Amino acid sequence: MEQTVEKLIGFELVDGVGYITLNRPNARNSINEAMFESLLRVLQRCETLDSLRVLVLRGEGDVFCGGGDIQFFRQLLTATPASRQQQLAGYIHSAHQVIAALMAIPCPVVAAVQGAAAGYGMSLACISDIVIAEQGCQFIPAYTALGATPDGGLTYLLPSLIGEKRALDVLWLNRAVKAEEALDWGLVNRVCAPGLLAQTVEEITATLSQGARQAQRNLKKLVTERARSQLSQQMDQELNSFLTCAATDDFIEGVQAFLERRPSQFKGC
Structure with a gap:
């Protein structure tokens, strides 16, 4: 077993299966700049x-x-506003580097989702090849509640998975998508009972790890090759849109409302 553990990101390789662990549970595994760097x-x-x-x-x-x-x-x-945009540009650039690196992984990538995949966490799930969700978990975009638009390629990935109309409904209304609904829409591949997430993931990885390595990698490349360049272009547009939103009073209100755990009160004009 090969194992590397950083403070915020864990990695171990066991019998051909690599496990990357977001290791900031006290902050709901929200990702800061140091985590982006370690993850990359x-x-x-x-x-x-x-x-x-x-x-x-x-x-x-x-x-x-x-x-x-x-x-x-x-x-x-x-x-x-100018300083805010400058700081956000670096942060979002790091976030997009991670998404690009995940897409570049040649072997199957499996996301094991419990509790919630919110904001950028939803992008991490969407970019994965197979998503296993535990009953009771939710997928929450969160961006419009902050007065911003998505990053992490979500505006490309989510419509590709569930269709444009559903994606707009979820993103505009900041609607939480429950695991069972996500399964019905094609956002996730499997839903397992509480407490069985690790076992379900192990069963799937055991099957995948015994497959024909070159065929699996070629298949992934054939399926995702066209999407890779389109996703890169979309993330550039997402960055520009987020920075534009970040210069507004609505962004300030959205972040303050989130911190104060109250509904946002945007100007609406």
């Missing part, structure tokens, strides 16, 4: 590991991933 390093290493047959992305604790780091957004409230 691990993914870049995984891309070159010949012994890697399947990669599993999972979160420590009760929640898969709560999205972006709210403490980072808190400190943006006192910044000027």
Whole structure:
């Protein structure tokens, strides 16, 4: 067994199955800049590991991933619009590097989702090849509640999976999609009973790890090759849109409302 554990990102390789663990449970595995950097390093290493047959992305604790780091957004409230945009540009660039690195992984990528996949966590689930969700978990976009638009390729990935009309309904209304509904729509591949997530993931990875390695990698490339360039272009547009939104008073209101646990009160004009 090969094992590497960083403070915020864990990685271990067991019999050809790699496990990447988001390890910030006290913050609902929300991802800060340090996590993005560590996660990118691990993914870049995984891309070159010949012994890697399947990669599993999972979160420590009760929640898969709560999205972006709210403490980072808190400190943006006192910044000027220009400074806010500059800081966000670097943060979102790191987030998009991780998505691109995940798409570049040549072997099957499996996401194990419990509790919630919110904001950027929803993007991590969508970019995975197979998503196993535990009953009771929810997929929550969160962006419009902050007065912003999605990043992480979500505006490309979600419509590709569930269709444009459903995607707009979910994103505009910030609607939580429950595991069973996500299964019916094609957002997830399997829904398992509470407490059986790890077992279900193990069963799937065992089957995948015994498959024909070259055929699996070629198949993934054939299916995703066209999407890769389109996703890259879409993430560039997402970055520009997010930065435009971040310069508005609505963004300030959205972040403040989230921190104060109250509904946002946007100007509406």
